[in-house]
Amino acid sequence: MKPAVFLSVLIAAVALAQTNDNERRARDIYKQLVEINTTDTAAGNVTKAADAMVARLQAAGFSKSDMQVIGPDPKKANLVLRWRGTGARKPLLLLAHLDVVEAKREDWTSDPFTFLEKDGFFYGRGTSDDKAMASQFVANLIRLKEEGFKPDRDLILALTADEEGGTFNGVSWLVNNHKDLIDAEFAINEGGGGNMRKGKYLTNEVQASEKVYQDFRLESTNPGGHSSLPVKDNAIYHLSEGLARLAKFEFPVQLNEVTQEYFARSAQVEADPKNATDMRAVARSTPDLAAADRLAAQVPYWNSMMRTTCVATMLEGGHARNALPQLASANVNCRILPGMSPNSVKDKLVEVLADPKISVSFVGQANPSPPAPLRTDVMTTVESLTKQMFPSAVVVPVMSTGATDGLYLRNAGIPTYGVDGTFGDMDDVRAHGKDERVGVKQYFEGLEFQYRLIKMLSSR
């Protein structure tokens, strides 16, 4: 072997060994996080997970004074780390939640709180939502620190509580009580990520917007009476006829910067040529409404991307088998497009129900958040990394039809993007469900993707 060849082989071998060390460490952190129960139950404790990460980061040379474990409840503390950069640019916030949805041993094939590697997958509660991302953040910051990296902006890591529910939402608490700790030019969060089907990498989503959650209570009341003497004026009939009208109603198709771009780019990887043509027709500045209807009828997700939706989710009525009902009520759950006011949705419901005997009222208060602008630095970085690492995948911006903690940050003026290089099978989503898992190969690819992403976004 010539010396030059030998040297390059040696360098490659050293790089590989380091990569493996980084992978081993990330896996250890991932395992540790999954095995700490962070559910919102008596057995769960988010603070324990936060403390464990502090110990890891401290051992890697981060100073304890740059880390805080704080929160409104002893079991629901959030970890906030600030890695001081040169200050050339405003900080970048890296956000992941530590809490997970409850998982019962009897519902699972194996113990949900024992990290298990089997048949090419990592199993355990939180493996996909959101402990893959949390462990990757910690492992990558440690790797960058070891490599002597100097970020040109502060890197803030926030690992938080109660994203999945519970009364101590970490992001909202931090925004309200310690905004200075997490204030950033923009944030990277869950909510985006790679989709594959039958092993083929198709899209890498950048989540930049979310629909707004709002429940309404519909109510019809009546003096009632003996059911042997019925009258036409009946609370159950009023409500059910109103609901039948609502069932036939659709809010108008309305696209925005994010969803238009979503359909335009998804057309590039859509397998069915008819759908691809319809997607392009919908993405035009004046969307083709017939094409929108065809797409909406096929895939609920596509429908939900194009319009506000309202659907009846609960129903109750009457108080005795032999009495005319005095009350009939329903819950209608709406997912409102950003920019549309909850009041205008309420007015529309009243109009569609078309019966003064049905009252409509808000349940809880909507928490609207503005879409994040599609920043070119974020989009071009994600695009170039996706091209390098997953050449068959197309980067698509998305509006989530559900909600994440990104909404609190966007409302606090911190544009937030769901970006994640860990691909998952779009036909096998197990977050919140049984036997949650992430592909071993995909986890390590996601680790490397995120490493490069953080590096590129904090150096020039």
Ligand SMILES: [Zn+2]
């Ligand atoms: Zn999550």
